[in-house]
Amino acid sequence: MALDSKIPQGPIADKWTNYKNHIDLVNPANKRNIDVIVVGTGLAGGSAAATLAELGYNVKAFCFQDSPRRAHSIAAQGGINAAKNYQGDGDSTYRLFYDTVKGGDYRSREANVYRLAEVSANIIDQCVAQGVPFAREYGGLLDNRSFGGVLVSRTFYAAGQTGQQLLLGAYSAMNRQIGRGKIKMYNRHEMLDVVKVGGKARGIITRNLITGEIERHSAHAVILGTGGYGNVFFLSTNAMGSNVTAAWKAHKRGAYFANPCYTQIHPTCIPVSGDHQSKLTLMSESLRNDGRIWVPKHMKDVEAIRNRTLMPKDLAEADRDYYLERRYPAFGNLVPRDVASRAAKERCDAGFGVNATGEAVFLDFASAIQRYGKETAHVKGLDENDAALVKTLGQEVIKNKYGNLFQMYEKIVDQDPYNTPMMIYPAVHYTMGGIWVDYNLMTTVPGLYCIGEANFSDHGANRLGASALMQGLADGYFVLPYTIGDYLSDDIRTGTIPTDSKEFEDAENEVRKTLNFFVTNEGKHSVDYFHKKLGKIMWNKVGMARNVKGLTEAISEIKELRAEFWKDVKVPGTNEEYNEELAKAGRVADFLELGELFAKDALDREESCGGHFREDAVELDGEQKGEAKRDDENFAYVSAWEYKGEPSDAVLHKEQLEFKDIELKQRSYK
Numbered sequence: 001m002a003l004d005s006k007i008p009q010g011p012i013a014d015k016w017t018n019y020k021n022h023i024d025l026v027n028p029a030n031k032r033n034i035d036v037i038v039v040g041t042g043l044a045g046g047s048a049a050a051t052l053a054e055l056g057y058n059v060k061a062f063c064f065q066d067s068p069r070r071a072h073s074i075a076a077q078g079g080i081n082a083a084k085n086y087q088g089d090g091d092s093t094y095r096l097f098y099d100t101v102k103g104g105d106y107r108s109r110e111a112n113v114y115r116l117a118e119v120s121a122n123i124i125d126q127c128v129a130q131g132v133p134f135a136r137e138y139g140g141l142l143d144n145r146s147f148g149g150v151l152v153s154r155t156f157y158a159a160g161q162t163g164q165q166l167l168l169g170a171y172s173a174m175n176r177q178i179g180r181g182k183i184k185m186y187n188r189h190e191m192l193d194v195v196k197v198g199g200k201a202r203g204i205i206t207r208n209l210i211t212g213e214i215e216r217h218s219a220h221a222v223i224l225g226t227g228g229y230g231n232v233f234f235l236s237t238n239a240m241g242s243n244v245t246a247a248w249k250a251h252k253r254g255a256y257f258a259n260p261c262y263t264q265i266h267p268t269c270i271p272v273s274g275d276h277q278s279k280l281t282l283m284s285e286s287l288r289n290d291g292r293i294w295v296p297k298h299m300k301d302v303e304a305i306r307n308r309t310l311m312p313k314d315l316a317e318a319d320r321d322y323y324l325e326r327r328y329p330a331f332g333n334l335v336p337r338d339v340a341s342r343a344a345k346e347r348c349d350a351g352f353g354v355n356a357t358g359e360a361v362f363l364d365f366a367s368a369i370q371r372y373g374k375e376t377a378h379v380k381g382l383d384e385n386d387a388a389l390v391k392t393l394g395q396e397v398i399k400n401k402y403g404n405l406f407q408m409y410e411k412i413v414d415q416d417p418y419n420t421p422m423m424i425y426p427a428v429h430y431t432m433g434g435i436w437v438d439y440n441l442m443t444t445v446p447g448l449y450c451i452g453e454a455n456f457s458d459h460g461a462n463r464l465g466a467s468a469l470m471q472g473l474a475d476g477y478f479v480l481p482y483t484i485g486d487y488l489s490d491d492i493r494t495g496t497i498p499t500d501s502k503e504f505e506d507a508e509n510e511v512r513k514t515l516n517f518f519v520t521n522e523g524k525h526s527v528d529y530f531h532k533k534l535g536k537i538m539w540n541k542v543g544m545a546r547n548v549k550g551l552t553e554a555i556s557e558i559k560e561l562r563a564e565f566w567k568d569v570k571v572p573g574t575n576e577e578y579n580e581e582l583a584k585a586g587r588v589a590d591f592l593e594l595g596e597l598f599a600k601d602a603l604d605r606e607e608s609c610g611g612h613f614r615e616d617a618v619e620l621d622g623e624q625k626g627e628a629k630r631d632d633e634n635f636a637y638v639s640a641w642e643y644k645g646e647p648s649d650a651v652l653h654k655e656q657l658e659f660k661d662i663e664l665k666q667r668s669y670k
């Protein structure tokens, strides 16, 4: 099937408005006869469900947690971008569009990104109206901070809990519709297949995670807002339950999977401490507003710090290497995540890592504490030369800005980050790849939509900080509610979709067969045994730096591991009860297929771009020596993979990317 991105004609700034002016609408009375399934109630799914119900559609919403408000979006810390230009520092729709395309290393679709920038301002208004308590400045206006890869301050935030507050907003909007009976909420339900009837998505099969009951649900359209697949690496900053199952089942039913290898490795996470770990903790990017990243310049100091004969705070300024400020003077500590992560890896690979494993760099707030302390003393007319006073005042400011993050760090690491620099290292965080969607956010299966982190749409090969929340809420509140109407306008006479058709029966039987296999297989190893092994292959061979040898090995090792899994997995308990191991088994089975496609995609893309770094595609000389080398001539496309059975048989379709409004050039943050 040829890919049609359905980008509207006309100048980029007019596309979305013209599009909205000309699409088909469904009148309010007819909306009452149309059912829509929304799988996922994070920021993307939650905002879509609330808005569609408010418009009048009958919505059925599903999540695997015990409440929509426990979706993984709740973990988001640092903030949400919007081109409001409240700071008067030169921000605009165009600049947000430009920063996002450049930040994504010119691998995203211009039209989608422009629309995202355009609706970003509406999101803030919507959320403020819902009562989201964004941080405010002294004068009462909403405050902003800076995130990586941009030269303006456009990030709105609610302390270090922005995702939680935004999700409470979406959740309360959903609850109003649940109260009205317009949303029927299915908590603790896991979608295990998409059902197609007559080539269109017409429903899903779910398992009630409490009772094990398998259910059929029908609708005129199905929307997936099921999050990212970073947990294919086993260790990541994602919630433990985050998984690819919904997207992967959709892929198996005909939805192309785009750019699976585009993964974001976040530079500021608490380093891995041992084999016992199943989760990594993010230290928000907002910390890079004030924290300076460094390692010692000299190996003797590295060793002394590791042996604890030298305290990092006692190392003289002249002996520190603020390597981001050194290498990227224009953006300094606020370079994009992919650049910062690779730079940390480069220093640690060179032996300068500051912890016992050699995989950590410092994030230091001492300068910021001084700066804020002096400023506060000045404002209050106190003695700016009183070192103890300045430190106390400065720490107070830092506490107000990042207190909960500092507290979290101290609880996990047992060190006081106000007095000694934090230790950080990159970790898997976000997946830019996902289900391919057109401008309407529809997948290659008619009637099946995909929104939020689960789709591939807006971030290219690297997502800028604070842009995931923006995209999820843009999709759910402001884009999908329009685009889906155009599709559903053909369904006003269809009537309720029956669930007793052969298509529903076949899909249900397949689900039952797999579940039955898991609970009866006489294997020896737990699900986690396989998941950990998969994670190790992914991190070592498909992680921050990739090469042909490693990727080829990864493909065959994952294939072998998958065969072993289906032979030897042991799932205790039954299907007719709450069985977390059973749910996990299905998710890991899908990760074992995705992992192989992921490596295959990385092998196919013989360039470095954004989070995808190929060791054989590096600038060899000039100002950019050592930086990632893109190949626009051969790889300026979206890779969209069609399922054909084994991941090795997947067929590649290319969506050629066109850059008419932004010049394609080398990404430089120097």
Ligand SMILES: Cc1cc2nc3c(=O)[nH]c(=O)nc-3n(C[C@H](O)[C@H](O)[C@H](O)COP(=O)(O)OP(=O)(O)OC[C@H]3O[C@@H](n4cnc5c(N)ncnc54)[C@H](O)[C@@H]3O)c2cc1C
Residues within 6 Å of the ligand: 039, 040, 041, 042, 043, 044, 045, 046, 062, 063, 064, 065, 068, 071, 072, 073, 074, 075, 076, 077, 078, 079, 080, 081, 162, 163, 189, 190, 191, 192, 225, 226, 227, 228, 237, 238, 239, 242, 243, 245, 246, 282, 429, 430, 451, 452, 453, 454, 465, 466, 467, 468, 469, 470, 472
């Ligand atoms: C620690 C951390 C901090 C972050 N901080 C920021 C930040 O400051 N700013 C920013 O922009 N981004 C941030 N991000 C990224 C951002 O939080 C996510 O990309 C975004 O919240 C994803 O939202 P979503 O709605 O697409 O998916 P999610 O919030 O992951 O929701 C997925 C939903 O799908 C449901 N689901 C999944 N599979 C199934 C299934 N098979 N059946 C039924 N239901 C299913 C789940 O129950 C859940 O309701 C952060 C990410 C992490 C990990």
